[in-house]
Amino acid sequence: MAAETPAVLRFENVTVSFDGDVALRDISFAAFEGESRIILGAAGSGKTVLLKTAMGLTKPESGKVFVFGQDISTMPEKRLFDIRGKIGMLFQESALFDSLNIAENVAYPLLNQPSIQCPAAEVMPRVKRTLEFVELGETLEKFPSELSGGMRRRAAIARAVVTEPPLQMYDSPTAGLDPITAHTIMALLIKERDVSQATTLLVTHRYQDGNLMANFRYNSEQGALEPVRNGAQQKSRTTFMVMKEGRLVFESDQDAIESSKDPYIGKFVKQRV
Amino acid sequence: MVASECGDRTYLLDLLKEPVLDVQEFFLLAGRALKNIFRRPHYGDDIILQMDAIGVGSLPVVVMIGCFSGVVMALQMSRALAQYGQVGKTGTLVSLTLVRELGPVLTAIMVAGRNSTGMASELGSMKVTEQIDAMRALGTDPIQKLVTPRVIATCVMLPLLTIIADFVGMVGGFMIAKFVLSIESRQYWTSVWRALEWNDVTQGLLKPLVFALVVSLMGCYHGLRTTGGTQGVGKSTTQAMVAATVLIFVLDVLITKVFVSQGGS
Ligand SMILES: Nc1ncnc2c1ncn2[C@@H]1O[C@H](COP(=O)(O)OP(=O)(O)OP(=O)(O)O)[C@@H](O)[C@H]1O
């Protein structure tokens, strides 16, 4: 369909292994501009490795990874920094720097990404704006260890999106959180997606997160989520991917995943209550 | 595992593979860290912070160790010298042993205990909590940002600490000389000063520089290769300390050998 426009992210037969243990096996897919991809899968199925490979943090053993049309699988680390400047990533364990406070953490990509030229006077206002966006405007001076898990997750989201990257990847943003905080965080991610029109990869254990991503959008007038009426102007397409033991076993839209007969896939969908 | 079925030779090679890879990885890290000294960006704040942690933080313990080793050397040497009726030469021996051996080695071991382990555990916990990955994701090279400042700071501070330890040790020796052995202060300090030749001074400054590389690179290397959660951090901390200490002694022998065969005395 979108053969003309280059994919934002494309995997071509990517295999990743650690000392002989295969973590990703022959993965191929492509994500296009404005698309949301929900990546489901059991623990240890390779979701985190997939995201890290997309960022060039782990190198594929074979196959190619294209980000914004450039092959990053053989690129030296120095040149990768330019591409990473266009990707925002939320790590599974947040990975905030504990020696820096929250404001410094969020300012870090603005000050350190070589490809991002942010005037010094702009840094603090942008940090404040982003932290207010994730409703953490009061905690600039606090250190990560002084925050709750959900707050840390939100601070890490702020750090991932402060540069307004066109490709955003979130690793299990709702894992281990209570339903209310989890919903708040999902609302934030949808808001971020709709405000910045970014391509989004969302790794999650919960099908309902994917359901929210697929069927809700952020209404900037009311400042709340609202359901997208079925079929109406579905500009932001949502694709579901299911990983199993390093393989990509399913890739299609929501209707297909809900009608899937596969018991492994069914287990993820049935969680939807 | 597969190789063990293919006969003894490949099995042996397999056994050797890991240490060889480790050494190669260590030298790769060392090379990159040193190359980065001449490359931008420089993280000046981190260097200052590390200098403070290594230099100022280690000062009290280094002063104490230096003082006591001077005292002990003076006591021991004077007893040995008394047999030849040469107690007046105490200053010479204290000065030589301190500058050539005890100062550099003891200071390096103290700093290894404080800072190699500190670096290994700090970098190790950053590794296991994905902070190193995050650093790379956010546009900084962890070697440039973490390793190089530590190497520079240690290379500056360890020689300085060694000089302080040497001097404090001489003062410690002086106290024994004056109050226990009743050697005149002038005689003691003259013998201390006369004992030292260029050879001793270069040796006494080259050693801490080499040890600084060992201490900082071993700490960072073991920190960065940490795997397996908090338990792994504990393991790398111990490994860093052991490796640094052993290497300090091995390199001490090598450097001493070079200087002994070079200088006459
Ligand atoms: N750095 C690494 N070294 C060795 N093996 C690794 C490493 N990272 C991941 N693996 C292995 O790769 C496989 C996939 O791991 P991954 O972290 O991608 O799982 P995941 O799908 O993210 O699981 P979870 O939902 O629990 O986060 C696992 O078997 C894991 O043991």
Ligand SMILES: [Mg+2]
């Ligand atoms: Mg994971």
